[in-house]
Amino acid sequence: MIRIAVDAMGGDYAPKEQVEGAMLAIKKIKDIEIILYGDELQIKQLLTDDERITIVHAPYQIPMGEKNPISAIKTNKKTSSMARALSSLREGTADSVVSSGATQALIAGAHILVRRMKGFKRTAIAPVIPSVSGLPKILLDAGGNLTIKPEYMLQQAFFAKIYAQEVLNRPNPVVGLINIGTEPGKGRELDHEVFELFSKTDLFEFYGNIEPKTILTSPCDIFISDGFTANIVMKTMEGTAKGMGEILKKSLTSTFFGKIGALLARKNLKQFKKALNASEIGGAVIYGLYKPVIKAQGSSNAYGFYNGIRQAAEICRKDVFGKVKAYIDSTKETANE
Amino acid sequence: MIRIAVDAMGGDYAPKEQVEGAMLAIKKIKDIEIILYGDELQIKQLLTDDERITIVHAPYQIPMGEKNPISAIKTNKKTSSMARALSSLREGTADSVVSSGATQALIAGAHILVRRMKGFKRTAIAPVIPSVSGLPKILLDAGGNLTIKPEYMLQQAFFAKIYAQEVLNRPNPVVGLINIGTEPGKGRELDHEVFELFSKTDLFEFYGNIEPKTILTSPCDIFISDGFTANIVMKTMEGTAKGMGEILKKSLTSTFFGKIGALLARKNLKQFKKALNASEIGGAVIYGLYKPVIKAQGSSNAYGFYNGIRQAAEICRKDVFGKVKAYIDSTKETANE
Numbered sequence: 001m002i003r004i005a006v007d008a009m010g011g012d013y014a015p016k017e018q019v020e021g022a023m024l025a026i027k028k029i030k031d032i033e034i035i036l037y038g039d040e041l042q043i044k045q046l047l048t049d050d051e052r053i054t055i056v057h058a059p060y061q062i063p064m065g066e067k068n069p070i071s072a073i074k075t076n077k078k079t080s081s082m083a084r085a086l087s088s089l090r091e092g093t094a095d096s097v098v099s100s101g102a103t104q105a106l107i108a109g110a111h112i113l114v115r116r117m118k119g120f121k122r123t124a125i126a127p128v129i130p131s132v133s134g135l136p137k138i139l140l141d142a143g144g145n146l147t148i149k150p151e152y153m154l155q156q157a158f159f160a161k162i163y164a165q166e167v168l169n170r171p172n173p174v175v176g177l178i179n180i181g182t183e184p185g186k187g188r189e190l191d192h193e194v195f196e197l198f199s200k201t202d203l204f205e206f207y208g209n210i211e212p213k214t215i216l217t218s219p220c221d222i223f224i225s226d227g228f229t230a231n232i233v234m235k236t237m238e239g240t241a242k243g244m245g246e247i248l249k250k251s252l253t254s255t256f257f258g259k260i261g262a263l264l265a266r267k268n269l270k271q272f273k274k275a276l277n278a279s280e281i282g283g284a285v286i287y288g289l290y291k292p293v294i295k296a297q298g299s300s301n302a303y304g305f306y307n308g309i310r311q312a313a314e315i316c317r318k319d320v321f322g323k324v325k326a327y328i329d330s331t332k333e334t335a336n337e
Numbered sequence: 338m339i340r341i342a343v344d345a346m347g348g349d350y351a352p353k354e355q356v357e358g359a360m361l362a363i364k365k366i367k368d369i370e371i372i373l374y375g376d377e378l379q380i381k382q383l384l385t386d387d388e389r390i391t392i393v394h395a396p397y398q399i400p401m402g403e404k405n406p407i408s409a410i411k412t413n414k415k416t417s418s419m420a421r422a423l424s425s426l427r428e429g430t431a432d433s434v435v436s437s438g439a440t441q442a443l444i445a446g447a448h449i450l451v452r453r454m455k456g457f458k459r460t461a462i463a464p465v466i467p468s469v470s471g472l473p474k475i476l477l478d479a480g481g482n483l484t485i486k487p488e489y490m491l492q493q494a495f496f497a498k499i500y501a502q503e504v505l506n507r508p509n510p511v512v513g514l515i516n517i518g519t520e521p522g523k524g525r526e527l528d529h530e531v532f533e534l535f536s537k538t539d540l541f542e543f544y545g546n547i548e549p550k551t552i553l554t555s556p557c558d559i560f561i562s563d564g565f566t567a568n569i570v571m572k573t574m575e576g577t578a579k580g581m582g583e584i585l586k587k588s589l590t591s592t593f594f595g596k597i598g599a600l601l602a603r604k605n606l607k608q609f610k611k612a613l614n615a616s617e618i619g620g621a622v623i624y625g626l627y628k629p630v631i632k633a634q635g636s637s638n639a640y641g642f643y644n645g646i647r648q649a650a651e652i653c654r655k656d657v658f659g660k661v662k663a664y665i666d667s668t669k670e671t672a673n674e
Binding site: 131146180183187188212213214229231232233238239246250251252255263265267269271272 | 467483484515548551552554565566573575580585587589591595601603604605609
């Protein structure tokens with residue numbers, strides 16, 4: 001059985017959507033069991049089916065806008081649902097954590113309570129982004145490391161490759177470097193160095209530079225940049241999609257025929273929205289920890305949260321972290337020779 | 338009369354769309370005259386009305402993908418339509434240049450042949466981007482300076498403020514710093530320094546950090562970052578808008594009712610597309626040169642190119658560059674005191 005620790009108090013609609021998401025996951029995925037960390041009383045009121053689900057009482061919710069995440073985690077180590085769920089990985093009582101709590105607190109907590117995979121230099125947050133083809137793509141690193149060395153990005157890209165192979169079923173994932181132009185030599189010093197390093201590696205297939213004007217249509221499976229740039233890309237995609245949705249709605253409702261047209265095409269418009277909806281795709285995985293931690297969207301509904309659990313289970317089932325660790329260990333041996 | 342030098346050979350559909358755009362501009366804008374730089378024979382065949390339009394024969398077109406823009410400009414100084422148009426500013430035969438030629442060549446050419454405004458440290462390229470409200474916004478700096486100092490960004494933001502006041506009719510333009518979070522202290526070292534500097538200035542109203550997930554809905558009139566980041570934002574917006582358009586089209590045409598709906602709403606969908614279309618808004622202005630140079634989109638049609646000319650005329654009419662120069666000169670005096 002794969003044991004998944006769920007932070008039931010994290011997220012905008014906690015614990016309701018988290019508990020419902022957990023019940024949905026238990027129903028759909030047969031080889032998992034779930035430990036819900038949260039307010040026992042509140043959870044019990046929501047839990048209509050406790051098959052393979054246990055509760056650990058940890059009622060404190062770290063606020064979404066927490067200004068000092070490190071101290072919040074440290075001070076509430078015993079009572080915070082997030083801290084307790086994260087601790088379960090080191091304690092050996094769970095194999096993976098899913099949380100839709102405050103991102104910064106989750107990252108801080110993961111570093112303090114889960115720690116890095118030995119030899120993996122910089123953890124990365126890897127959200128999954130949509131594409132025109134419908135295949136989900138991986139974006140690295142969406143916030144962890146504002147400044148970073150090329151060799152650390154190589155480790156992250158390799159991690160993403162294993163993830164794409166095992167969880168997204170891509171036989172030969174292709175890595176693209178986010179840049180302001182496609183020609184070699186474009187961009188900053190960092191981009192030149194990464195380009196050179198990635199061009200020489202046989203750890204994965206390197207596509208070269210990609211300009212984000214092809215971010216939804218590029219053949220790459222994995223897009224990589226430093227944490228600042230990738231976070232800006234992710235948020236610009238989000239902002240443009242949201243803004244365009246509003247402009248489209250305004251346009252459609254501005255005339256009678258527009259309204260009728262939108263009514264007739266409502267299924268299609270829903271499908272369009274769904275294609276861009278993060279909860280369809282699952283959460284962001286933190287790469288390079290000792291064990292997998294999944295950040296589901298703060299605004300996750302039960303279905304979005306279920307998708308995060310499904311993703312966590314698949315990562316464990318395919319032993320993604322073990323496969324990356326085997327490579328990291330092998331490079332350490334080479335380095336010691 | 339405002340004299341506008343037009344690079345008739347630059348752009349994907351040159352010289353046809355450029356010449357038609359020029360004729361449209363002459364018809365609509367009464368206080369301008371246009372000098373067309375390009376292949377005289379080709380232009381004459383297209384020019385059905387030469388009122389207030391003169392031609393200067395300069396037939397060479399710098400290729401759109403030119404790998405070595407500096408040498409391309411230098412070698413073809415006499416025959417390139419772009420180089421000749423740019424030279425006209427220093428020669429005093431024109432007040433502004435509009436070109437939809439290769440961006441890198443235009444920037445290189447502007448630096449070699451037009452030069453910077455004295456005291457203005459780093460020129461910037463400022464494209465105009467759409468918004469949900471319909472008001473165009475300014476994005477800085479979309480490619481000029483991959484690394485930059487906060488004081489130079491202050492000059493650029495001030496330039497944008499004057500432009501927004503005079504050309505976009507914003508009585509009190511607000512400047513936002515593009516960042517990965519809204520709280521002060523977010524982002525890189527550069528962002529912290531810019532935040533501090535902008536917080537103290539009385540040159541313009543500073544909004545604080547803005548995350549690009551509100552790029553289409555934020556109340557800011559001007560968005561600023563270093564040239565790498567702003568270019569990434571611009572290209573991500575472009576890529577997301579384009580990709581979403583394709584996903585929408587795919588969704589709508591996938592069913593019978595979707596097709597009917599799209600047909601009924603076709604005017605609205607067209608309006609939606611128009612709201613996001615760069616040619617409606619005009620070109621990117623290069624800030625900080627001796628005189629204004631406008632980069633119209635390479636794929637400009639006549640209407641898009643006309644909009645670039647309209648923009649150039651308005652910049653001259655309102656003496657945007659003169660107003661910025663007056664401020665720069667005043668700071669020099671203070672510095673010398």
